[in-house]
Amino acid sequence: MEGILCASPGCGKPAKLQCPTCVNLKLETPSHFCSQECFKTFWPLHKMYHQKGQPENLPSQFRNYKFTGPLRPTNITPMRKAPEGIELPDYAIGSIPISERVADRKNMANIIHTPEEIEIMRQLGKMSREVLDIAGNAAKVGMTTEELDIIVHNAVIERGAYPSPLNYYKFPKSCCTSLNEVICHGIPDERPLRDGDILNVDVTLYWKGFHSDLNETYLIGNVDERGKNLVKCAYDCLELAVAMCKPGTLYRELGDAIQKHANKQGFSVVKNFCGHGIGRLFHCNPTVPHYSKNKAVGAMKVGHVFTIEPMINEGTWQDEIWPDSWTAVTADGKRSAQFEHTLVITETGCEVLTKRTNGSYIDRHFK
């Protein structure tokens, strides 16, 4: 409760107690008080939060939806468009990635990329890293994820690229922002970031015919120890998986190592979302599961480009999709953290195309 102030209007003292009803109902309303007196005085007004149960302006499709955790959706602003002159992927207008569908139906083999193609993806990887770092540095208490989306959108456009998520199967925004119990595919909206949140920002750029995909989870303000451990665990899971990547390694081997590490820390691994091949297509073969004992097909070969993006949960691995048909949340409402890189297999191992160039994540967040 450190740093939280009493919710009684005009009190301003540090909070020491929390309303038990708010805790039971998993409400995100101001529920901390400095003393029993303040709580009793403010009670007639405070209890109205309990009656409502849910914020007033909940989008209509969420009516009667039983949320798994405290997070609630807010308003989503109209979709932005890429300006003239930006090269568009095939789904940018019609929302359906036709080339991906075709490749999927044919169960297309893993693509061996040429050195020229890899050079484009190397430059693109650097650009996408810059964009993610801009978003990561901007994310602060009080800022909305919508504002972050504007920052990402503009940073992508400035670099002459297209924000790949925009209108991909009608995804309405230019990046994914996944807070707390959101596993992935959170839609940027008008909810302000709060002290103690963990926020994943997932950025993908499309440029010169190729995609590059990466994400990181940021600690917003003061995150509790368990939250920090969760984020650190997700970070380590990605690191150890990347270290295994070299010609001959089977894609299925990564999941065994990731799950072993996560379980050891008391965390679970999301199974319904996987890493994926990437290149001229946003998502293609191979499928890269993060859970153990998977039967994924394929061995790594020089020139394969794919993502690894373990999602690690505080509680159950099971997920549930919000009625917005995008936001994937944990089935028990507990938090989830994720990190992602795009990498290419080389003769001697792999090259992380989206690697950090400006200081380490651990230095910034954990030291």
Place this chain on the structure above:
Amino acid sequence: MTEVTNSNINKKVPVTLITGFLGSGKTTFLNYILNENHGKKIAVIQNEYGQSIGIETAMIVDSNGEKIQEWLEFPNGCICCTVKDDFLQSIEDLLKRSDKFDYILIESTGMGDPGQISASLWVDEELESPIYFDSIITLVDSKHIEKHIEKSKLNSNANNNNNKKVDDEDIEIHGTDIKYYSTEVERQIAFADIILLNKIDLLDQSNLNNEIKTITERIKSINPIAKIITTERSVVPLDKVLDVKAYNPNIELLKEYLDQFQKGQNSNNQHQHQHNNNEESSSCKECSLTNTSNHSKFINTVCITEDGDIDLTEFNRWIGNLLWEEKKDCIFRCKGLISVKGQDEKYILQGVYATFEVLPSGLLWSKDEKRHNKIVLIGESLNQNELEQSFKNKLL
């Protein structure tokens, strides 16, 4: 916490894939399941192209223009629906229904490749799916199987005019491109866990035992590890063919399979030589010496038996390399008992097409037992020496 719990397989609904050639009795088998009083609640998902049950199934279109499955209910509690191609979607729809089913049967049409479908049905155990893949059952028309397998040979043998005439009649009956007939039938046999040798009542009853023996040997030359059951009019005690858990890492079951291979191998040991694809069957002296000859010239079985231990990662990579690179699309099934370095448990290999897994069996190597590996591979034009040598190189 969340130590991932392996869900209890007994609570899950088994799924069996039924394949079989036109005229093999698949229709009769499915009708038997949907209409007889066998005491099980079975859901049958039938491919639209099959249409074998001959029931008008209305496809309902909802307001979004999407097709909704309609399930036909039968007096014995079974239900049936017809789908275009998305079996998994219809299974999901089925599981959303409030009524519970003991079993799901999926009929794949004569032209469907059982390998592709079974790979999508064989869901990772970790995903805790409410279904599990039980087995592939292939129905075989024992009266016509010889001819079906014979066909590719006859097509390339212009001298055999008499037989060819008989075949032409068959072409009319079945009405499909005959060139792909034998390949298809052989592949269906090669993929099977269980083979129902159907229509034995139509065989020459005065010489029944010999006829069955000949056909069984023929089938074993294509797939020596499948369980073969003879039936009349597709009537078979369901307990014998359903819920066999063919993909469980069950050492007893594997032993049964491998023992069958031993038998098959012995009865066909004169056919262990290799055939090349471009080799005319008549030019093979070894085969022409024997009475029944080796007719599955495209499909063969390799069995590797070696003492010693192997590193689990190395073994996975070796099998992966065979299935995905070196023998890509040419290995249909694999099964094996594996001795993994540093593990007291016996490990089991299971594979269908490009999908495979190697899992501990739960049973230990006993002290007086020699640790060994035994791997059976069924596929197209596999070379015993080459594969054996390749495996030996990986042994520790």
